[in-house]
Amino acid sequence: MDDVPDMTIRNNGSAPVSDQQLRDAMVQRLIELGAARSPRVVAAFRSVPRHLATPEVAMARTYDAEYAAVTKTDATGVDISSVSAPRIQAMQIEQADIQPGMSVLEIGSGGVNAAYLAELVGEQGRVITMDIDHDVTQRAKDFLKATGHRNVTVITADGEQGVPGHAPYDRILVTVQAADIPPAWIHQLNEGGRLVVPLRMRGMTRTIAFVRDGERLVSDGFELCGFVPMQGAGENRVRLAVIHDTDGEEIALRLDGHPEPDTEALRAALRTARAEAWSGVTLAGDESNEHLDLWLTTALDNLPLMAAKPSARQRGLVASASPLGVPTLVDGDSFAYRTVRATDDPDRFELGAVGHGPQGKAVAERLVEEIQTWDRAHRGHRAHIEVHPAGTPDDQLPAGRVIDRLHTRITISWP
Ligand SMILES: C[S@@+](CC[C@H](N)C(=O)[O-])C[C@H]1O[C@@H](n2cnc3c(N)ncnc32)[C@H](O)[C@@H]1O
Incomplete structure (x- = not known):
């Protein structure tokens, strides 16, 4: 790597903090968070001067493990490009299991992640990083020139077609939210190769590590995440069904293949009193809902996520909100969403549901039944996700929820 300026900042006016010290602190945090686990990934994150990619951002901020530097927003205010947060980058790179000498395609560029990949594949390997946006690839090129990573090729194109000219790849790493898997990604991957992709399934996004097995992909682990939406041929955004919008206090259901709701009835329902149902199932304060929510969307047909503005x-x-959305069971003129309440144990919360509308209580009870089923039969297990070509007959798919997209049939099954 070329020499880069040893920039220093002063921390609250006292001792100067160098970029290397910031990197060391970031790496320590990534290890604590369990995001960086293998020594080679740790070494890569310790060496790349990521602050050079976003000179408009204060250097210390670029080394915050959770900070994503948004570099572009569309006309509707949706973020469409960023340098991802170090924790997310490390998590995906660990999922990808990059080895020296490999050929890796990154879809969705920014420069920083490509530099980490270049460190991991080494001189004998190569990295192709591509983005649909010329401004982004220009930024990536400038950054990679500054860091001196020469085994990276930067391409401007729509990732839907992959990059056939440099295929096949041992690994494909997608860093933008996808609702489908285009055939090119499967065909440009070596047999047994890994595709890591933030895949949206009925509104819920997980970055999934898939292994290619012929024409199908089989999951080998996934992590909770949020990513900017895909543009180009594969663009497929969630659609909002607004059920409240007074004085900027918007509440909406994010539809992702769900039936069209009766929004007028649901608006009226939200104005009615709450009906609660409680499950007796508790979660530890730091326990994630990620597996429960995937179970709920597997079991229930009409469960969009509800998004509420902070106001x-x-x-x-x-009673419940999250930037990733809250699973909400819709049934005609009524709905119920997942929530929690405190218990006598300050470290545990009881799961339940809040219902609204004429059938609000019954819908909340139905949601609670599935929370109890998860607890009884699936808690502690992970969903198994497969991707099959569109047109694969039902009897050749694993049992479970099937999500039909343009190119693929995605299945979620449970042990
Ligand atoms: C989160 S950013 C990528 C972050 C980057 N990997 C990094 O170094 O942290 C996602 C990128 O995907 C790009 N993108 C969106 N749709 C795309 C498409 N169809 N093909 C290629 N890139 C796309 C966006 O322009 C955006 O720059």
């Missing part, structure tokens, strides 16, 4: 939450219009 709606502050005024208490909804």
